[in-house]
Amino acid sequence: MKRRKVEILSFLVYDRNNYEFVKDEYVLGVGDVFKKRLRLARKWSGLTQEELAIKVNSKKTTISNYETGYSTPSIEMLDLLCDVLSVSSDFLLGRTDEPSLSSSQVNHINQDLLTKIDTAIEILKESKECIPGILPKE
Numbered sequence: 001m002k003r004r005k006v007e008i009l010s011f012l013v014y015d016r017n018n019y020e021f022v023k024d025e026y027v028l029g030v031g032d033v034f035k036k037r038l039r040l041a042r043k044w045s046g047l048t049q050e051e052l053a054i055k056v057n058s059k060k061t062t063i064s065n066y067e068t069g070y071s072t073p074s075i076e077m078l079d080l081l082c083d084v085l086s087v088s089s090d091f092l093l094g095r096t097d098e099p100s101l102s103s104s105q106v107n108h109i110n111q112d113l114l115t116k117i118d119t120a121i122e123i124l125k126e127s128k129e130c131i132p133g134i135l136p137k138e
Contacts, residue, residue: 033094035069041085041092041099042067055084 042052042063049063056063056077065071073081082089088100 032069034072034092035067037087037092037094038063038081038085039067041081041087044087044099045085047085052081052084056080 042049045052047055049067050060053060053063057080058077062071066073078089078092082092086100088096088098090096091099
């Protein structure tokens with residue numbers, strides 16, 4: 001009996017609704033990479049299958065078929081999906097594990113993190129706690 005090579009991908013996914021990072025894992029087998037990564041990228045973008053279909057001028061069933069592995073997109077559709085989801089085709093096809101977030105997504109995440117850091121610092125200042133190396137004694 002042949003063993004199938006599987007890969008476990010772990011990602012920290014930024015949940016825009018709750019403004020936090022959530023760990024997401026997928027087990028990928030042969031032929032599963034595209035459908036799993038398309039679904040993952042769609043979720044990262046906060047889109048439903050129907051919303052993605054509208055953005056790429058397609059139907060919800062088409063997106064569903066891609067995500068279940070029932071069908072695969074044309075080169076033109078792959079390019080459009082990558083543009084809308086702000087990921088590279090190399091990521092969707094499993095050639096790299098780097099999704100290549102767009103600069104606006106990176107800036108949004110960075111701004112959210114800076115805001116949370118500032119809030120944490122203010123809370124610590126109000127509690128008048130000293131944390132060596134982070135918050136000096138007054």
